[in-house]
Amino acid sequence: MALRALGRQLRNLNLGPAVQTTSRFFGASAHHDDEHEEEEHGPAETPTVFDKLVNLTVVDMNGIRHKVRGLAGQSLSQALIEYGFPETYFFPNMGFYTQHIVDAHVFVPKEYWAKMPNIDPDGEEGGAVKRMFRDIVQDYQRDTSYFASYITLGPEFDGMTVGIGPIKPWCLHTSWAFTGVHDSKVRQFDKPTVEIWG
Known part of the structure; x- marks a missing residue:
């Protein structure tokens, strides 16, 4: 029961302003879809x-x-x-x-x-x-x-x-x-x- 109640509380939270604050802090490029992020950054290439x-x-x-x-x-x-x-x-x-x-x-x-x-x-x-x-x-x-x-x-x-x-x-x-x-x-x-x- 306690987990369901916690889930309801989290769903009811308004995360809109937090997302906006994060976007302003990191700039517009902070939000990427997964495909674009892989193309731009790719896996880390450490010399062996x-x-x-x-x-x-x-x-x-x-x-x-x-x-x-x-x-x-x-x-x-x-x-x-x-x-x-x-x-x-x-x-x-x-x-x-x-x-x-x-x-x-x-x-x-x-x-x-x-x-x-x-x-x-x-x-x-x-x-x-x-x-x-x-x-x-x-x-x-x-x-x-x-x-x-x-x-x-x-x-x-x-x-x-x-x-x-x-x-x-x-x-x-x-x-x-x-x-x-x-x-x-x-x-x-x-x-x-x-x-x-x-």
């Missing part, structure tokens, strides 16, 4: 992780192709590490402030060179790049050689094919050097890279 995916083809040192997915804003070296390439493909970046960054030598197709960041050869980063070519890449350097940590993935790189370039054992200290094998993360990073000697 799939919208940020960058698809790459990476050719390893044995010539095997791998489909690698990275995220926009991530460096190419991070994407390669997360994919699971062997530790022997990586080395520490030789910049004074970037020794903690893992890097890799890669071959980038010439059609993507216009999208690569320019590095001042006389700046600190330029010096690090020169040291990495001299001490790590050595005579494996090619016209298309680049370093993966300097490539920030974005939509412009979607569909790019890169090759992982070979590297040579490097010396991190005059009294301590690799002997042809560089597959231990501990050995790669337990000496400061600023002590590299030519």
